[in-house]
Amino acid sequence: MTAPDRPSQEPAPSPAHESGGSIKRLYWRAFDDDLTGMAAMVAYNLLLSIFPLALLSLFIASQVLQSEQLQTSVFEDLRRLFPSAAESTLLNVLDSIRTATTGLGIVALVASIWIGSSFWGALDTAFCRIYHLECRPWLKQKRFGVAMLAVSLAFIAATVAVPALQSIIVAGAEDLPFGLSEVRVLVFAATLVAGIALLFVILSVIYWTVPHGRLPWRAIWPGALGATLAIAVVDYAFPAYLSRISTLAGLGTSLIFIVIVLLWFYALAIIILAGAEINALRLASANEPAAAATAAETREDGQPAPGSTDVAAPRGRAAGAES
Secondary structure: OOOOOOOOOOOOOOHHHHHHHHHHHHHHHHHHOOHHHHHHHHHHHHHHOHHHHHHHHHHHHHHHOOOHHHHHHHHHHHHHHOOOOOHHHHHHHHHHHHOOOHHHHHHHHHHHHHHHHHHHHHHHHHHHHHHOOOOOOHHHHHHHHHHOHHHHHHHHHHHHHHHHHHHHHHHOOOOOHHHHHHHHHHHHHHHHHHHHHHHHHHHHHHHHHOOOOOOOHHHOHHHHHHHHHHHHHHHOOHHHHHHOHHHHHHHOHHHHHHHHHHHHHHHHHHHHHHHHHHHHHHHHHHHHHHHHHHHHHHHHHOOOOOOOOOOOOOOOOOOOOOO
16 A cells, blocks of 8 residues: 655645745845944935035025015014023024025035935945845946935925924914814825825835836835835824923923934934835745746756856846846
8 A cells, every 4th residue: 555645735834924934034134234234324314415405495594584574573483482592692593594695505505416416325325235236336326316306305305394294283283274274184184195195106216216227016116115104103203292392391302302303314214225125025036936947947957048047146136137
């Protein structure tokens, strides 16, 4: 009596087992790529890109403050924001801003372009390591960074301006225009959906354009969706902080705010790179069947099949990626 034949295929793993295995692979992939170290580099360049924009904003404010009526309005706003500051101190600040020269505006504009392009260069360097693709040369990185400056402004608007606007709504602004104060919940929901949709589009553009190679849509949207949800969670912690800022005044509010901002930039960088890791892992999983078929042909013939890729290539390399 012969023993029964063993089944040719093993039972399919459960969805929970597959999910746990994917998370484990993602963790070790991020560990091997030094995700936290690269996130520090990206966060540093992202933080630096804010300062030239602040200088440019000061220059624009100096042109606005040429009007005495607007200067008086700004002075009253500053007195409400900084009640403990002396009147002479606030007037000196306004005079310094108002007398800003055109040279300051030019320097701020050039610095914004240069440092903003450096952020995209840092992101390109990080994505090279994650996707295991060749990096752009330095000059191409700068050209690419300048072309992506509009995306930088849109990203900052989606992650800063929209949550700040919602914090005003949450705090209970009563004099919104066009009667919107009567439908505050509707306004909050509309801005929430618009902000998340804008953020998803921007992240999709980042994951599509930054890697130095052509990637399919299936290797773009998973990371963009995951990063969008994670950034939304991080962003909407700020309205809660701003609504409780008075309770933290005794603990050194300014210092706490600076620490939160630094952690916020670092969290954004980790989330963006983690989304890239998800996309790279998904791309590598999609390329595994082709690599297995190539390996089988190599074992049978003793020579690699014509036009096949090297199975020893670094993991995650996009098949047919264009350099």
